[in-house]
Amino acid sequence: MPSTRPLPPLIALRAFEAAARHLSFSLAAQELFVTQSAVSHHIQKLESELGVTLFERRTRAVALTTAGQAYFAKVHAAFELLRSGTEETRAPATARIKLTVGLLASFATRWLAPRLQAFSAAHPGIELQLRPDIALADVPGGEVDLAIRYGRGGWADVRARKLMPERLSVVCSPTLLGGTRRPRKPQDLVRYPLLASHAKLPFEWQAWGTRFGVDLRGAQTVHLHDYNIVVEAALAGQGIAMGRHRLIAPQLASGALVQAVPDAVLDDPRIGWWLVTPRAAKGEIEAVTVFRDWLTQTAAQDPIN
Template sequence: MRSTRSLPALVSLRAFEAAARRLSFSLAAQELFVTQSAVSHHIQRLESELGVALFERRTRAVALTPAGQAYFEHVHAAFELLRQGTDKLRAPAAARVTLKVGLLASFATRWLAPRLPAFAAAHPDIELQLLPDIGLADVAGGDVDVAIRYGRGSWPGVASRLLMTEQLSVVGAPERIAGRKRPRTPEDLLRHPLLTSHAKQPFEWDAWARRFGMDLGRAQTVRLHDYNIVVEAALAGQGLAMGRHRLIAPHLASGALVQALPGAMLEDPRIGWWFVAPRGALQPAAAALRDWLADAAQTDEPTFPATH
């Protein structure tokens, strides 16, 4: 049996999980009812104990390192298990319904996770089991009860409802597109590596290029595993990414990412995040999640700060 003595202190892990989920030491401090310096101290202690940097400190923001992102996925999953176990203990088992939700890891960590406490408070009788995957979860086949998918809708064999549209623009770290390196035209973007994530039906760069007249035939494309890694690579200055503003809003607000071509925003009324369910009448728990997501999306309209 492995000894728990090899594990870091729970208080340090809790500070890391909150800061990584919020991408902010100050917001983590507010959530945990401690000072920002206390959060910073716990994370420094954790980094020292693990022997690896978990965060990249910037002037106006923090970002997870690749090691930090990988560790966060495990730590966050562990805390979710603790929360779910606690909720089961507090509520009669028969009164709770488990809902399996398929979704992209990037949507789960960057949009949904910070809002889960609000859903739990509004629906204590529903336990969400999040099943992140870069592939399309089989809703019709019963692998999951419902799914949140990104794309244009019209998937066969299921019922889809648009929750919120997505706005797309090319973004990068300020230092990559500063001064003489700043793109002036869409063709100028081809001087930079274009970052993209794995997808069964990739469409973002193609749709943007058609809209703004860019020939992707000469593009240097870097294909990464998922969109979380695309964002981290863009933050590290490794190339330009197609920014999904719903997911990268904190980075745009902080200036950690900026638009490479101000005003070159692709807004397609069918590109966005969709609630996908089996055809027919929804079970009450699924309908409750759908309606809650739709309400949350309406109060979360993205803003577009000026490019630095």
């Protein structure tokens, strides 16, 4: 008949099995994430309960006694059976789906990155790979699964869906507005360096100038590689930038950047951030749909200021 005597505590058996396998109390402690003294304590209690000595304690090592070797063979086999049974029962790990997104570095760092933790927490099975570049990613050619573009739409061979509009106003460091030459009206901006980022089809300054009746052809324009650099140059007082409010909201809120001409704000519904996918795709992959829906919901919760 099976014995009715209780088994030793599982924690003591684990300590013994690990120590016997490594022939080291310290290595067993590292494996089990406990202290060496805790392993020694559990084994002493196990020896006391069994009434036998399992280890020979030496100066810098331990060795199994004859009883310890016999007991280890059975305990180790039991733990191996538990391990293999657990692995067979455990649901297989789901491979993460990679989703490649093309976008501007400025949008990635100033708008998307602070919000990505929420997406990763909600969708751990999707691994986002961001490809920031000032050049347009080849969406039809499959270079990326999805792109986020800035502009007025109208790109060839793709589907473009407005994610959110952008608000534009001319901004600068407060230090640039000191003295008697402070701009009072849009036309006064021609006295300052105008900061512009690289674009295949630049439109911001032209659209703003047309809206407020300013001829900017005689203004000094400083062309910079990326919009992140434009923002840093404006913060350093090097000129007037076209402020994309979605991207510079923290700087406007803190006063690090101010509107040079507060009444000259451009809200053009055509200008904004767009979600771009291949036009010829037979069916949108699920990860694209999930990320697109999350972006749309997140953008809707971000009122423009």
